[in-house]
Amino acid sequence: MLPTARETFAGGFRRVAFFGGVYSNYLALAEAHALARSLKVDAVFALGDFGAFGPHPDRTVDFLRESGIPCIQGNYEEALSDAAEDCRCGYTDPRDNHYARLSFDYTSSRTSPHHKAWMGDLPRHLRLTLGGTRVLCCHGSPRRINEFLWASSTSDAYLRRLLDEYGTDLLVCTHTGLHWSRMIAPAQGGRPARGILNVGALGRPANNGRTEVWFAIAEASEGGVRVEFVPVPYDHGRLAREMEAEGLPREFRETILTGWWTTCLEILPAKERAAGRF
Amino acid sequence: MLGLETVWFQVAGSICNLACSHCFISCSPTNRSHAMMAAADVERHLAESESLGVREYYFTGGEPFLNPELMEMLAAALRRGPATVLTNGTLINARRAAGLKALADGSPYSLDIRLSLDGFAPEANDAIRGPGTFERILEAISHLAAAGINPVITVTEACEDAIGSDGRARLLERLRTMGLDRPRLKVMPLLRLGAETERTRGYGEEETLAGMELAAADTAALQCASGRMVTAGGVYVCPILIDSREARMGGTLSETLRPYPLRHRACHTCHAQGLNCRT
Numbered sequence: 001m002l003p004t005a006r007e008t009f010a011g012g013f014r015r016v017a018f019f020g021g022v023y024s025n026y027l028a029l030a031e032a033h034a035l036a037r038s039l040k041v042d043a044v045f046a047l048g049d050f051g052a053f054g055p056h057p058d059r060t061v062d063f064l065r066e067s068g069i070p071c072i073q074g075n076y077e078e079a080l081s082d083a084a085e086d087c088r089c090g091y092t093d094p095r096d097n098h099y100a101r102l103s104f105d106y107t108s109s110r111t112s113p114h115h116k117a118w119m120g121d122l123p124r125h126l127r128l129t130l131g132g133t134r135v136l137c138c139h140g141s142p143r144r145i146n147e148f149l150w151a152s153s154t155s156d157a158y159l160r161r162l163l164d165e166y167g168t169d170l171l172v173c174t175h176t177g178l179h180w181s182r183m184i185a186p187a188q189g190g191r192p193a194r195g196i197l198n199v200g201a202l203g204r205p206a207n208n209g210r211t212e213v214w215f216a217i218a219e220a221s222e223g224g225v226r227v228e229f230v231p232v233p234y235d236h237g238r239l240a241r242e243m244e245a246e247g248l249p250r251e252f253r254e255t256i257l258t259g260w261w262t263t264c265l266e267i268l269p270a271k272e273r274a275a276g277r278f
Numbered sequence: 279m280l281g282l283e284t285v286w287f288q289v290a291g292s293i294c295n296l297a298c299s300h301c302f303i304s305c306s307p308t309n310r311s312h313a314m315m316a317a318a319d320v321e322r323h324l325a326e327s328e329s330l331g332v333r334e335y336y337f338t339g340g341e342p343f344l345n346p347e348l349m350e351m352l353a354a355a356l357r358r359g360p361a362t363v364l365t366n367g368t369l370i371n372a373r374r375a376a377g378l379k380a381l382a383d384g385s386p387y388s389l390d391i392r393l394s395l396d397g398f399a400p401e402a403n404d405a406i407r408g409p410g411t412f413e414r415i416l417e418a419i420s421h422l423a424a425a426g427i428n429p430v431i432t433v434t435e436a437c438e439d440a441i442g443s444d445g446r447a448r449l450l451e452r453l454r455t456m457g458l459d460r461p462r463l464k465v466m467p468l469l470r471l472g473a474e475t476e477r478t479r480g481y482g483e484e485e486t487l488a489g490m491e492l493a494a495a496d497t498a499a500l501q502c503a504s505g506r507m508v509t510a511g512g513v514y515v516c517p518i519l520i521d522s523r524e525a526r527m528g529g530t531l532s533e534t535l536r537p538y539p540l541r542h543r544a545c546h547t548c549h550a551q552g553l554n555c556r557t
Contacts, residue, residue, distance in 0.1 A: 092554070093463075094443065143280070144498075152388040153334060155359030158283065161331025266462060269360060269388035272429060278460055 010045070010070055010128040015040040015219040017230075018137070019046040020174030021074065022064075023203025024107065028213045029063055031234040032202050039230070041217060045126060047174045048074020050119075051107035052087065052100075053203050053252055055242040061115040073122040074139040074175065075146040079104070080111055081120030090146035093266035100264065127168070131220025132227060133192040134175030136168035140175040149173055149198055151180040152271035159184050159196050169194045170225055172218070177201040177261075177274060179214045179229050187223030197227050205259040207276040211236045212259075280498050283333040284505035284556060285323065286517045289315045289348060290339025291510060296366050298396075298407050299477045300436045300545075302423055302469035303521055307524050309542045310521060312340075313510040317347035319353055323508045326531050328358050335361045336556070338517060343369035349377055356385035361465050362536035362557055364432070366394040367418030368411060375418075377427035382427065390431040390557060391422060392464070396437045398452050406436055406477075430462040430557055436477075440465055467551040469518055469544055481543035485550075488541055492549065500545075501554045502538050506531055517555045 004073045017036035022029050036044050046069050051057040064071055073081075075088045086106040091097050124145065126137040141147035142162060159182070162171055169192050179200025187193045199216035200206060206214055212231035240253040251262040260277040268276070291312035294305035303312075324335070335355040342348050342363050355361040370378075370391075382389035393415065397403035400412035407415075422429050431453060433440045439448045444462065453461035468474055470481045497503060507514040513525045515538040519525035522542060527534035540549070547553050 013397075094446065094465075098443075150388075152386065153360040155387065157331045157358060158333035159330045161281075164331075200515050265460075270382065270390045270428065271388045273460065273462070274426075276460075 001256070006123045007125040007127065008123040010043070010126055012129040013042045013220075014131065015041050015217065016128070016130065017041040017044045018172055018197070018216045018218065019044060019069070019197040019202055020179070020215065021052070021177060021201040021203045022046065022050035023049060023052045023061050023201065024057045024060050025203045025213065025239060026054070026056065026059040026063055027148050027239050028202045028232055028234040029060055030232075032213070032215050032232045033063075033067060033069070035230060035232060036217070037071070038092040039067060039217060044069050045137060046071045046169045047137055047172070047199065048059065048122075049073050049076045049174065049201075049203070050074070051080065052103040053248075055246040055248065057107045057117060061111070065118065070126065071122055072126050072139060073119065073124050073145070076107070076121035077122055078115050078145060088146055089264075090140070090148065091264060091267055096264045096266050098252065099249065106246070106248065115180055115267075130218055130225050131192075133169045133220065133225045134165050134167070135170045135172055135218070135225075137172045138174065141173060142166045142171070146175065147269060148176050148267060149196065150176050150178065150269050150272055151182065151198070153269040154196070156184045160194075162196055170218070171196045172199060173197075174199050174201060177204060179204055179216060181216075181227045183224070193224030200229065200256060202232065204255050204261070207259070207261040207272075209259045209277070211257065279535060280503040282327070282330050282334065282506060282531060282535060284501070285327045285332050285334075285531065286328065286338060286505065286507040286555075287315060287320055287323070287351070288312055288339065288507060288509040288517075288520060289320065289337050289342050289345045289351060291315070292340055293344055294339055294366070295344060295368060296341070296408050296411060298473065300396075300406055300434060300468060300474045301470040302474055302518060304472040314340075314345050315510045316506075317350045317354070319510065320351045320508075323531060324354055324358060330531060332359065334359050336364065336517070337361065338364040341366055341369065343374070349381065352381055352389065356381060356387055356389060360387040360389070362390040362392055364392045364394070366407065366411070366415070368414040370418040370421055372421050372424065375421040375427060378422075379425040379427055389413040391427055392432050392557060393418060393422075393429045394432045397475045398439050398449060398549045402437065402439060419453075419456050419458065428458060428460055428462060430464055431458075432464045432466060434466045435468050464557060466555075467547055468554050469547055471518070471544055472521065481546065485536060485543050485546040487549055492540070496549065499552075500540075500548050501556065502548075505556070508532050518548075
């Protein structure tokens with residue numbers, strides 16, 4: 001029996017932007033929002049994990065709420081609103097969990113109660129249409145809020161099953177922090193192309209030695225959806241300085257300044273791990 | 279059951295070139311209780327798994343590289359999804375490491391090699407895995423590293439040196455000196471089954487989930503909620519219980535898609551210690 005989830009329908013659109021985990025990187029969030037508007041999107045959606053890693057978590061939530069960006073719950077919002085003991089990120093390695101704990105304790109202690117209450121009321125899933133394509137937005141996967149859907153560890157068969165089980169053509173998710181997309185079936189007989197879009201994260205760079213962070217734009221096109229990944233330059237030096245002032249770990253700042261992940265690495269499959277420095 | 283996501287293959291049955299003193303299914307050169315699988319048999323289950331929307335595959339034994347058709351099986355799996363091989367490493371030479379790298383590069387999915395080690399030095403490791411194995415495992419690591427494969431090193435809690443954050447840090451440092459510049463490590467709890475019952479002990483009376491009502495989230499986290507183990511003799515609930523006849527759930531994967539009662543004492547390890555055989 002599949003778990004039921006709180007779900008909302010956002011409407012029909014032609015061109016939208018999706019923001020993945022912000023991880024309290026409010027500076028990148030503001031830049032990404034301005035950039036998305038300049039790229040003429042109809043709407044922007046944020047897919048959860050607003051806190052963690054970065055400084056001043058309330059600044060991110062203030063921005064999201066004041067901007068009226070429709071949001072869904074990530075494992076962070078679920079955990080913060082539940083008064084959980086940890087972030088429920090789904091790591092399995094002790095060192096990864098150590099850093100996840102530092103992030104969570106910091107974020108929880110600095111997130112206002114009214115923001116935590118708001119997080120608890122967010123939907124888990126959001127549906128919309130892009131032309132004739134049905135889109136389902138979730139955080140990790142529609143089955144589990146903290147499931148990691150990596151490019152190299154997610155079979156086409158599994159994706160097909162998720163699309164069928166949840167009655168959608170395009171699955172849009174985040175949680176891994178790495179952006180990728182794959183179409184697993186072409187448009188056929190009036191049915192649009194089907195596939196997945198993992199939108200990556202605004203919170204930290206994509207483990208590629210570049211300091212930009214990424215979001216995704218999806219646009220209705222002939223027979224399906226056209227996907228574009230957008231790099232976001234921002235004042236990462238300022239973010240690192242603020243992280244230092246807040247006493248956040250040196251390893252986190254190093255990632256912001258170099259573009260290489262230094263923590264939460266053990267969950268990476270072989271191909272994704274081989275692409276990074278650490 | 280949440281739904282089938284992970285399929286294991288006991289490709290070498292219970293046949294192994296080693297006879298580790300902590301092996302929970304007592305694999306050895308002479309243990310014939312589970313037979314080797316044929317590539318055609320694996321292919322049949324892979325095809326079924328694909329129709330069921332399975333996400334990933336694991337290959338184990340015994341020692342998987344004793345199966346002469348292993349590379350063919352891995353190629354078939356990697357056409358459908360990511361694959362992981364659990365090995366003792368002693369049969370990995372330069373040619374085999376290069377073959378694995380070619381398989382990995384030829385697939386959009388990840389191929390992971392999980393290599394077992396039980397100590398930082400020959401004395402600790404060889405006491406469990408057998409004389410001379412430490413050096414052979416080191417050779418395998420260097421062959422894999424030279425081929426561009428970064429294996430996941432698996433140690434059990436029998437490796438006392440690796441317990442705790444200090445031991446772990448020292449082991450990671452040791453692995454760097456063995457040629458793995460980004461060492462990956464998985465520490466597994468012990469299962470009080472098979473040979474391990476002779477080395478230390480079996481399960482105690484209190485180690486049981488019988489009569490307990492687990493929360494839905496706890497049940498969903500167990501590997502039996504989303505995985506099954508295929509052997510030459512049928513499909514079992516999980517990789518751990520293949521020596522328990524009642525854990526055989528059917529002849530095909532489709533026949534096993536129902537919850538399994540948590541009545542075995544090893545179920546206690548999965549719940550209490552969060553054991554998951556996946557990487």
